Amino acid sequence: MENQPKLNSSKEVIAFLAERFPHCFSAEGEARPLKIGIFQDLVERVQGEMNLSKTQLRSALRLYTSSWRYLYGIKAGATRVDLDGNACGELDEQHVEHARKQLEEAKARVQAQREQQQAKKREAGEETAPRRSRKPAPRKPAAEGEQPRKARPKAPRPAQERAAPVEREPRxxxxxxxxxxxxxxxxxxxxxxxxxxxxxxxxxxxxxxxxxxxxxxxxxxxxxxxx
CATH class of the missing domain: 2.30.30.140 (SH3 type barrels.)
Known part of the structure; x- marks a missing residue:
């Protein structure tokens, strides 16, 4: 057992559980509702495998059951499963309602963060429309015997009218x-x-x-x- 590789992240633990218990866990797609008390079953079944600790199993389960794809699977009529995929009863209405609220709150947080990022971009001027370039009007041809007018030199812009340098955000x-x-x-x-x-x-x-x-x-x- 000492030579077994160690799983360093909750994602790696979830991938291991999906391979070890394919009828219970999934690495992608909609996830099936888990049996209540499945943590203790996991401790008994994978004790010593892959050098997994109870803390790692608990963290992986918390990440798995808080993911959007798992919350989508908590719906009326769905059946909980154990490690071998055996049915362990239908979901209670209160569990379905709790999962729905969790999903709504998560989506609201994501939307608020997106709006905040868009507001920052607008403040930084990243969403301003590009200015249209004006073409100079064509000059009229000089009459016969008339000397062409010399272009007047442009006066330098006052220092006050020059655009201030854009402050860069700190790294x-x-x-x-x-x-x-x-x-x-x-x-x-x-x-x-x-x-x-x-x-x-x-x-x-x-x-x-x-x-x-x-x-x-x-x-x-x-x-x-x-x-």
Whole structure:
């Protein structure tokens, strides 16, 4: 067992569970409602496999059941399943209503973040329409014997009328100490060369759990976060 690879993220744990229990978990598409108390079943069935701890299993389950695709599957008439895909009763109405509210709140947060980003772009002048270039009017030909007029030199624009330089936004700073973070704080998550806006949901020793504007929740390390 000591030579088994270790799963470092909740996404990797979910992928492992989908392969280990394909009739219960899924890595993509709509997810089936899980049996109540399935966490304890998982602890008993995968004890020692892939060096998984209870903390990792709990974090992965929390991420799985808070995802949009899982909340879409919590609907009237749907049946809960155990690890082997066996039916474990239909969903209660209160669970269906709770999932519906969670989904609506998640969508509202995403929409609010999009509107906030659009407002920032408008303030920065990124959405202003390009100015149309004016073509100079054609000059009339000089009459016979008339000397052509010399173009008058343009007076320099006063310094006050010159456009002020656009202030650039400060570059994002990497997070070096998680003690400075707070739940509910807006943060940016590095993904390759780009970064995504997110909100902090939980801070633990395993990392920081955030929710992206897409509604996806994940646990990331401090070095992948930016102010």
């Amino acid at each position: 994002p700073q990497p997070v070096t100490d998680t003690s400075a973070l707070q739940v509910g704080q807006s943060i940016r998550v590095k993904a390759g060369k780009s970064a995504m806006d997110a909100t902090i949901l939980e801070i633990s020793k395993d990392g920081v759990r955030v929710q992206l504007v897409s509604g996806l929740a994940m646990i990331v390390r401090a070095e992948h976060l930016q102010f």
